[in-house]
Amino acid sequence: MPADNGVNGGANPQISSGYEAIDPATASKTQKKYQEERNKRLRPDGLTQYINLGDTDDPSYMRFQKDPWDDGTTASLTLKDNDHFKFLILGAGIGGLLFAVRLIEDAGFQPEDIVIVDAAAGFGGAWYWNRYPGIMCDVESYIYMPLLEETGYMPKHKYAYGEELREQANRIAWQWSLDGRAMFRTVISQCTWDDSTAGWTVEMTQRAFAGDTTTTASVRADFIMLVPGLLNRPKLPKLPGWGKFQGPSFMASRWDYKVTGGSQEAPEMSKLQDKRVGIIGTGASAVQAVPHLAQWSQELLVFQRTPASVDVRAQKATDEQEWKQNISTGPGWQMARSRNFASFLANTQPPEPVDLVSDSWTSFPSFSVLTGGAKTIGMDEIPDHVANLYQLDMPRAERIRARVDELVHDQEVAEKLKAWYPGWCKRPAFHDEYLQAFNRPNVKLVDTNGKGVKGLTETGVIANGRTYDVDVLIWSTGFEQGVLGSPGARCGVKVIGRAGLDMEDKWSKGVATFHAICTNGFPNMFFAGANQAGASPNYTPTLETFARHIAKIISASTRRIGKTQPTAKVVIEATQEAEQDWSRRVMVGAPTLAPMAGCTPSYYNAEGSLDNMSREEQMLAAPAGPWPAGLNNFMDVLEEWRSRNDELEGLHVSGVQVD
Ligand code: NDP
Numbered sequence: 268m269p270a271d272n273g274v275n276g277g278a279n280p281q282i283s284s285g286y287e288a289i290d291p292a293t294a295s296k297t298q299k300k301y302q303e304e305r306n307k308r309l310r311p312d313g314l315t316q317y318i319n320l321g322d323t324d325d326p327s328y329m330r331f332q333k334d335p336w337d338d339g340t341t342a343s344l345t346l347k348d349n350d351h352f353k354f355l356i357l358g359a360g361i362g363g364l365l366f367a368v369r370l371i372e373d374a375g376f377q378p379e380d381i382v383i384v385d386a387a388a389g390f391g392g393a394w395y396w397n398r399y400p401g402i403m404c405d406v407e408s409y410i411y412m413p414l415l416e417e418t419g420y421m422p423k424h425k426y427a428y429g430e431e432l433r434e435q436a437n438r439i440a441w442q443w444s445l446d447g448r449a450m451f452r453t454v455i456s457q458c459t460w461d462d463s464t465a466g467w468t469v470e471m472t473q474r475a476f477a478g479d480t481t482t483t484a485s486v487r488a489d490f491i492m493l494v495p496g497l498l499n500r501p502k503l504p505k506l507p508g509w510g511k512f513q514g515p516s517f518m519a520s521r522w523d524y525k526v527t528g529g530s531q532e533a534p535e536m537s538k539l540q541d542k543r544v545g546i547i548g549t550g551a552s553a554v555q556a557v558p559h560l561a562q563w564s565q566e567l568l569v570f571q572r573t574p575a576s577v578d579v580r581a582q583k584a585t586d587e588q589e590w591k592q593n594i595s596t597g598p599g600w601q602m603a604r605s606r607n608f609a610s611f612l613a614n615t616q617p618p619e620p621v622d623l624v625s626d627s628w629t630s631f632p633s634f635s636v637l638t639g640g641a642k643t644i645g646m647d648e649i650p651d652h653v654a655n656l657y658q659l660d661m662p663r664a665e666r667i668r669a670r671v672d673e674l675v676h677d678q679e680v681a682e683k684l685k686a687w688y689p690g691w692c693k694r695p696a697f698h699d700e701y702l703q704a705f706n707r708p709n710v711k712l713v714d715t716n717g718k719g720v721k722g723l724t725e726t727g728v729i730a731n732g733r734t735y736d737v738d739v740l741i742w743s744t745g746f747e748q749g750v751l752g753s754p755g756a757r758c759g760v761k762v763i764g765r766a767g768l769d770m771e772d773k774w775s776k777g778v779a780t781f782h783a784i785c786t787n788g789f790p791n792m793f794f795a796g797a798n799q800a801g802a803s804p805n806y807t808p809t810l811e812t813f814a815r816h817i818a819k820i821i822s823a824s825t826r827r828i829g830k831t832q833p834t835a836k837v838v839i840e841a842t843q844e845a846e847q848d849w850s851r852r853v854m855v856g857a858p859t860l861a862p863m864a865g866c867t868p869s870y871y872n873a874e875g876s877l878d879n880m881s882r883e884e885q886m887l888a889a890p891a892g893p894w895p896a897g898l899n900n901f902m903d904v905l906e907e908w909r910s911r912n913d914e915l916e917g918l919h920v921s922g923v924q925v926d
Pocket of ligand 1: 308403404405406498504547548549550551552553570571572573574694718719720721743744745746868869870
């Protein structure tokens with residue numbers, strides 16, 4: 268356990284003094300069990316077991332996507348043919364807002380230069396859509412909530428609830444006058460680069476509030492920024508009998524409080540008091556919602572395919588004095604705290620003397636498989652690297668399994684709630700009431716021994732060879748993988764660059780970016796993703812880094828062109844050489860990810876399909892990984908580039924005179 272889950276921080280003895288080794292016999296037994304459990308879950312249909320809601324027009328799936336939060340009150344720009352914007356940002360979540368704020372603060376543009384486009388009817392991104400009961404961010408609010416220094420806001424708790432995160436998004440929009448610059452209920456279908464206008468033509472469709480009326484139009488933009496978030500497209504399993512179930516049914520990411528009663532602010536779900544409720548899925552979202560459902564439902568059935576690993580949360584209210592004295596300690600404190608957090612995730616050695624966040628993330632050094640670490644691994648070092656990571660992970664994994672025994676009274680149920688895979692294989696969860704919910708007489712775990720639910724009937728769910736009748740059915744089955752496909756494809760946008768180059772075609776030949784934010788052939792387009800970027804469970808500093816970097820690139824380019832061609836349009840494009848170099852540096856570090864081989868299926872490994880790739884496919888996939896030396900190194904490299912030059916090395920910057 269970490270020494271201290273408090274806000275003061277503490278020394279992190281597990282990391283500084285090393286881990287107790289697990290004896291070889293236990294380790295080998297456990298690895299065998301990992302393998303057996305994984306084999307139960309591998310299935311030939313891999314990713315195609317799911318319907319991606321962004322790619323279907325089947326009404327029985329489409330109805331799940333409806334925006335439950337649009338009450339028509341949010342102000343929005345109206346889509347009009349031929350409108351022209353300097354900066355068009357796709358995404359009104361944290362990322363899109365940060366991009367806009369840095370254009371204003373760092374590059375000196377006006378809010379009027381910007382339009383923020385989103386399918387939602389409000390700001391917040393993930394925190395707009397996801398409003399299930401109990402929703403919170405499992406990364407410390409002091410480092411996750413954006414722009415705390417600039418807004419002067421003190422989060423209420425160490426881990427912020429969803430509503431407060433949405434409020435912070437609205438606060439940012441208001442503070443930088445972006446609330447009048449959003450075009451909501453709008454989706455972009457295609458962006459096409461036009462050399463003759465040195466800009467983008469953008470096809471968009473705006474939905475009217477209430478009703479199915481839509482307007483389709485084409486606008487122009489000098490710059491496009493794709494900032495859709497990493498998990499923005501919910502998915503549902505393809506199941507026999509889909510559409511048959513007669514009761515109310517909805518996704519956790521589109522919670523229907525009309526069915527359950529209550530609201531996000533007060534999730535008193537009194538309409539469930541006489542209902543038998545089923546929830547499918549036991550990932551990070553379900554872990555947060557289940558304790559609330561358990562409290563309000565007459566009976567709750569939790570359908571489990573793979574148990575989540577659930578570590579300590581230790582939620583607490585923010586102490587104002589602590590906040591002033593030890594947390595918001597002066598200019599730059601938030602980034603310094605984020606960097607401190609990232610260093611523990613990357614298992615940097617020697618560790619920093621104080622672990623400021625000091626929670627269940629910062630005592631999880633084996634997660635460095637996914638975040639990258641300070642040390643680059645050579646091909647010949649892979650076996651040792653994998654063995655070391657298992658060694659590092661096992662005491663934590665054992666502790667989490669022991670935690671299930673401590674908290675769940677029924678030993679048979681406890682056994683079924685234990686996670687048998689290394690910590691890096693699935694998104695970990697953190698909660699102090701989830702496991703205890705299974706002690707309640709009205710809660711039943713329907714474990715499916717790795718097989719999942721098999722179908723639907725008019726009255727319920729088929730699993731384990733029988734039907735479980737339910738009155739209300741909730742799908743908590745996750746989101747489409749956020750790193751597959753090109754930046755355009757990840758937002759459902761067809762992107763056509765110079766000379767008719769389709770971004771998806773370029774990506775199918777291998778990911779290639781300059782600094783993770785732009786790619787050759789697609790001028791004046793920037794994006795935020797996970798490929799080739801510093802990774803961390805806390806995505807905010809990565810987004811902040813992208814936003815600063817792009818603002819700097821655009822302001823330096825504008826200055827340069829303005830000196831000699833004051834009336835020309837600025838065109839910025841990554842050079843092929845620069846993106847090849849960046850991609851090579853990512854590929855060199857790909858062996859860091861080697862322990863992912865043999866993981867239980869999840870969205871992290873494309874439901875196991877990454878293990879079945881041919882040598883050729885592996886070579887193609889290698890440059891899609893994260894920046895191998897970790898988030899702090901990624902930020903250092905980009906910061907150094909910014910400080911070093913107004914030369915904009917790696918970019919081709921030109922001025923184009925347009926009549
Ligand atoms: P997940 O992908 O984590 O979980 C989906 C669940 O659905 C899994 O338990 C999966 O089982 C299960 N499932 C899928 N198909 C079936 C089936 N046919 N039968 C039974 N079960 C099935 O989605 P979540 O929405 O829970 O979380 C997604 C991500 O969102 C997280 O990983 C995290 O990154 C993010 N998140 C972040 C939070 C935060 O605090 N920052 C909070 C909540 C979510 P199996 O495991 O076997 O595939």
